[in-house]
Amino acid sequence: MASQKQLSIFYQRIIEQWGNAHGLRTVCELTCRNFSESFGVIHSQLLVAYKSTWKTLLDMDHEGIHYQFPPIDVVSNVRITSEHVTKAISNHRPQYTTHGNIKRLWLPLERRSNIIGCLIVDLPSETQQACEDFSLLATLLASELDAGLLSQTIKDEHLGRRSAERELQISQHEQQNLLQQLQSLHEISFKLWRADSMNSMLFTAVDEGKKQLHLDRMAIFLFAKNQRMRGTYGTDIHGNTVDEHYFESEIPDLWFTAHTVSNEEYLAIENNTPLYHDLKQVGFGWSAYISLWDEDTPVGWIACDNLLTGMPLHDYHHYLLKQFGFIVSQHIVRRQAEESLIRLNKELEQRVTERTAELERVNARLEIISKLDPLTEVYNRRVFDQKIMEEWHRAERHQLPFSLLIMDVDHFKMYNDQYGHAAGDQCLKVIASTLAKLERRSGSLFARFGGEEFVLLLPGQDHNAAIFAAKRALSAIQKLQLPREYGVDDARNIVTISIGVSTMIPSIHGSPDEFFKRVDMALYEAKSQGRNRYCVI
Numbered sequence: 001m002a003s004q005k006q007l008s009i010f011y012q013r014i015i016e017q018w019g020n021a022h023g024l025r026t027v028c029e030l031t032c033r034n035f036s037e038s039f040g041v042i043h044s045q046l047l048v049a050y051k052s053t054w055k056t057l058l059d060m061d062h063e064g065i066h067y068q069f070p071p072i073d074v075v076s077n078v079r080i081t082s083e084h085v086t087k088a089i090s091n092h093r094p095q096y097t098t099h100g101n102i103k104r105l106w107l108p109l110e111r112r113s114n115i116i117g118c119l120i121v122d123l124p125s126e127t128q129q130a131c132e133d134f135s136l137l138a139t140l141l142a143s144e145l146d147a148g149l150l151s152q153t154i155k156d157e158h159l160g161r162r163s164a165e166r167e168l169q170i171s172q173h174e175q176q177n178l179l180q181q182l183q184s185l186h187e188i189s190f191k192l193w194r195a196d197s198m199n200s201m202l203f204t205a206v207d208e209g210k211k212q213l214h215l216d217r218m219a220i221f222l223f224a225k226n227q228r229m230r231g232t233y234g235t236d237i238h239g240n241t242v243d244e245h246y247f248e249s250e251i252p253d254l255w256f257t258a259h260t261v262s263n264e265e266y267l268a269i270e271n272n273t274p275l276y277h278d279l280k281q282v283g284f285g286w287s288a289y290i291s292l293w294d295e296d297t298p299v300g301w302i303a304c305d306n307l308l309t310g311m312p313l314h315d316y317h318h319y320l321l322k323q324f325g326f327i328v329s330q331h332i333v334r335r336q337a338e339e340s341l342i343r344l345n346k347e348l349e350q351r352v353t354e355r356t357a358e359l360e361r362v363n364a365r366l367e368i369i370s371k372l373d374p375l376t377e378v379y380n381r382r383v384f385d386q387k388i389m390e391e392w393h394r395a396e397r398h399q400l401p402f403s404l405l406i407m408d409v410d411h412f413k414m415y416n417d418q419y420g421h422a423a424g425d426q427c428l429k430v431i432a433s434t435l436a437k438l439e440r441r442s443g444s445l446f447a448r449f450g451g452e453e454f455v456l457l458l459p460g461q462d463h464n465a466a467i468f469a470a471k472r473a474l475s476a477i478q479k480l481q482l483p484r485e486y487g488v489d490d491a492r493n494i495v496t497i498s499i500g501v502s503t504m505i506p507s508i509h510g511s512p513d514e515f516f517k518r519v520d521m522a523l524y525e526a527k528s529q530g531r532n533r534y535c536v537i
């Protein structure tokens with residue numbers, strides 16, 4: 001009787017409380033609590049057939065009630081397995097099983113001939129309640145469970161769809177951002193291509209890289225020799241792009257060096273890390289390092305961070321930063337090749353200019369040498385032969401006087417015999433330089449004709465001028481007082497010269513050769529008359 005009363009209170013409370021309950025969770029929790037309070041239940045568990053397997057929706061023990069939707073697997077539950085449940089509900093009716101001092105009530109929850117759940121309640125063994133007494137509860141709970149699960153599933157699906165939509169929206173947004181930024185990368189690449197030098201290219205990379213990729217700070221470092229690296233352009237702590245060529249240091253042995261350079265990777269990112277400016281910590285955030293490569297050789301890196309805004313790095317940034325690093329690497333390599341080619345060309349041009357100047361100097365020197373007599377360094381016979389031809393024809397055209405003097409050292413054979421050939425050479429040099437200085441009028445030419453014989457060509461100069469020149473030459477040599485200590489009848493004991501002189505206005509009937517012979521005859525005459533004199537024909 002007592003058990004009947006207990007049962008009716010149990011049902012009464014359930015019906016009252018369920019009336020105020022909102023949602024499946026409350027219904028389930030109230031049911032188990034009532035079981036516990038009314039019948040001293042030790043453990044109760046509500047399993048549901050969910051997605052073709054048995055799952056735990058609620059578990060109540062002395063620690064409390066655990067309700068979980070979506071329901072969780074019963075795998076970990078060794079007390080009750082799926083096989084136990086399947087067996088217990090096979091006749092669709094409530095039943096007891098005994099486990100030591102526990103009477104376990106298995107209450108199949110059936111809806112439209114389908115078992116949709118099972119309430120398992122561990123009662124004390126002395127419980128008098130017949131298991132059929134709970135059939136009504138099973139019917140009521142099955143109905144609540146059916147409706148509750150359905151609405152929960154719908155709600156869940158709705159939520160799932162909403163969150164899927166939100167994810168889709170986010171991913172579409174990210175996709176759009178990525179597309180926009182890929183377009184930006186293309187624009188950056190174009191600007192880098194148009195930059196007119198390596199420096200302006202690096203400045204553009206930093207400045208545009210930040211703007212277009214929405215990054216707070218960026219700096220580009222290039223590797224130099226001996227494991228060192230130097231700055232190029234970077235960002236100050238206010239976000240301005242600044243020249244950092246002053247910066248030089250050893251390549252630091254840090255995590256990103258190992259990650260990028262040693263592993264031949266493009267990108268290394270660290271979150272929640274100290275951020276630096278000029279090697280001093282200035283903040284905290286993420287920092288990314290992008291390696292720059294020339295094929296397999298690292299040439300530098302780009303450093304970026306979020307010092308100013310603390311903006312998080314998006315997923316698409318990983319791809320963008322790699323692409324950016326790739327583009328900048330390409331431009332650096334191209335620029336370096338171009339600039340070394342320009343340098344090489346400049347060096348070549350410089351060398352060609354130097355060699356050309358040197359060649360011109362040598363040619364000029366050769367030109368002079370080819371015109372000079374090697375011993376006396378006055379004009380040689382080749383120059384005289386050319387000059388007499390030119391001047392002869394000029395004088396002929398303009399009907400101008402034309403004078404020629406042939407000067408010959410007297411008794412020079414004896415000089416050589418007396419003093420030796422070397423002294424003879426020296427004597428010839430002194431005579432030549434003395435005579436060469438005398439005549440400076442334009443067009444005139446003094447040359448060594450050969451041996452101890454010199455010629456003085458005086459185009460445009462008449463008979464008197466020629467005689468003046470001859471006298472002056474004789475006197476100049478006499479004044480030298482070059483000793484000559486060998487006895488010859490007609491001479492004082494100094495070196496002298498004899499001169500043949502002639503002047504004429506050239507005509508087509510004459511020739512330089514004939515004229516020369518005439519002067520030579522005059523010289524012969526001067527020699528015959530006793531030397532140290534001039535003779536005119």
Ligand SMILES: Nc1nc2c(ncn2[C@@H]2O[C@H](COP(=O)(O)OP(=O)(O)OP(=O)(O)O)[C@@H](O)[C@H]2O)c(=O)[nH]1
Pocket residue numbers: 375408409410411412413414416420421422423424425428450451452527531
């Ligand atoms: N040391 C020296 N002697 C030269 C050079 N060229 C010619 N001679 C010499 O000049 C001498 C010219 O001698 P000759 O033609 O016989 O006439 P000369 O002894 O001067 O007598 P005259 O002309 O008749 O007064 C020769 O002995 C040549 O060897 C030269 O470059 N150096």
